Amino acid sequence: MRTRPLKVALLGCGVVGSEVARIMTTHADDLAARIGAPVELAGVAVRRPSRVREGIDPALITTDATALVKRGDIDVVVEVIGGIEPARTLITTAFEHGASVVSANKALLAQDGAALHAAAEANSKDLYYEAAVAGAIPLIRPLRESLAGDKVNRVLGIVNGTTNFILDKMDSTGAGYQEALDEATALGYAEADPTADVEGFDAAAKAAILAGIAFHTRVRLDDVYREGMTEVTAADFASAKEMGCTIKLLAICERAGDGASVTARVHPAMIPLTHPLASVRGAYNAVFVESDASGQLMFYGPGAGGSPTASAVLGDLVAVCRNRLSGATGPGESAYAALPVSPMGDVVTRYHISLDVADKPGVLAQVATVFAEHGVSIDTVRQQGKDGEASLVVVTHRASDAALGGTVEALRKLDTVRGVASIMRVEGE
Structure with missing residues (x-):
């Protein structure tokens, strides 16, 4: 085993970032064995340095994220701050200064994924982002690696736990939308401002990422049709039950019948109770993939939260560090098909x-x-x-x-x- 540690810079130390730091510390020996070299947390960029962060050496804390990613001795930058800026500039700066990047930033990847992939390729570095879609559920890597030899025709999924919890409560208890939202907020499943979830913005960003990978085509957030679930009523659920259905907020990415174009959309929909997605309860996520050779596959599990998302981040970190040791890079953007996105x-x-x-x-x-x-x-x-x-x-x-x-x-x-x-x-x- 190589003795010189691989150095990791962590951008953001909130719910996910703090869990990434904790696992890196408590599972250090296991990570080193899996990678073939130790990994060392070399710096943590935060906005509020005065906050107590258990298990993290205060000497690692900095408010100067730009200086951290420019250090030159950093092997991997883990970005979990979210949003467009400064995340975009920090990621491209990291590539330019010799680091690969692991990100959980769905909004940025949905908006500027092509530019980020280009920056990674130009600097011969990795960009991994399993945690950007469906938390701990292995989904990005199966789509871009395990199914690389197959033709994916459709990706249909529940990719937001907050909305699934609300709709599940409406279905199982007969509660109205506001009552179910209030319960989700009280239990910590919904943010104080739930707009990104209930209006479908979060799911739309994930749909853009999934469609791009599944169909080898650049799909941006603006290409995704989006419709929220705030107008779903108890009467809608009653009608659904009469049809043998339930209601879910779905992200749907599919090829047109002739295969010459693709569509990506997010909206509430009735699905038969016999469909595997109908049984996904609470705040869980599930994604149903249909392809030519492998047929129907379903990926299921917790789609959000500190520990599940950190698990996906650490999985990417191990892969990127292994690539770093071997002098290779993993798969980059695959957009060769360049299919048009239909309205x-x-x-x-x-x-x-x-x-x-x-x-x-x-x-x-x-x-x-x-x-x-x-x-x-x-x-x-x-x-x-x-x-x-x-x-x-x-x-x-x-x-x-x-x-x-x-x-x-x-x-x-x-x-x-x-x-x-x-x-x-x-x-x-």
Whole structure:
């Protein structure tokens, strides 16, 4: 075993960073045996140096992250501060000064992954980011290494634990959205400001990363259609149960039918109770991968939290350190396919539409005519009426999102349609 330690700079020492530092210290001998050389925490960049950080030598703490990554003797920089800046500049500076990088920064990778990969390649360094998607679940490496010889056609997943906890509570207890959110906040699953989670921003960033790797195509955050889950109601769950479904916030990345383009989207959807993702409970994550040769695969586990995310970071750290010792680099960006990203209007799926309508003869015929005029075929219709008011639930066959949008716009113009109560896509069939 090499005796000179590999030096690691840690950017950020919050929930994840402190756990990375703890594991590096307590599992130092095991890490050294797995890598073939000791690893040494050489510096920790933080914003608030006065905070007590148990198990970390105060002499390692600095507020000058730029100076830390410029030192020249640093072998690997671990970035867990998040956000776009200063993380982007610090990572590129690390490459320029001889360090490889392990990052958990999904937002930055979704926005500027191509530029970061280019900077890593230009300096013959590694960029690893298993922890950026689905916490401890091994997903990035299987997609870009284990399935490198296969053709991935679809990635369908629950990639945000907060939203899955909320929807699971609504499903299992009949709670409303706000009640379930309040419980998630009290238990620490939701942030004080849950916008990034419940409006789908977090899942959209992860979808961009997954689509890029799965389809060997550059997919940016701006390419991902995003729809939050704040409008999901108890009535939606009741309708889902009548169909033998539940509701999940899904990240869906898939090739078009002809394989000439890809789509990436995040939105609530009904999925059959028979689908493996339907049984994912609480704050857990799961990703379902469909490919030509290996068929259907599912990856399941805790998708967030200090220890699970730190586990993914340490796995990357071991891989990068091994590469460092051998003088090699691991796989970089694979974007050779360069497939176009189609707009949401081109997506084809099924839909569940709930309408508030007047309870009088001829309404169903009017509604059916609108669907027919826009080329959307109806699978089933359910109508309930009382005291001059009625609800009409329509489930369609597969149709494009653009056709469905035109249908809904025309329905809203009918005098007999008092409102479109809910529109939900139906996936996983």
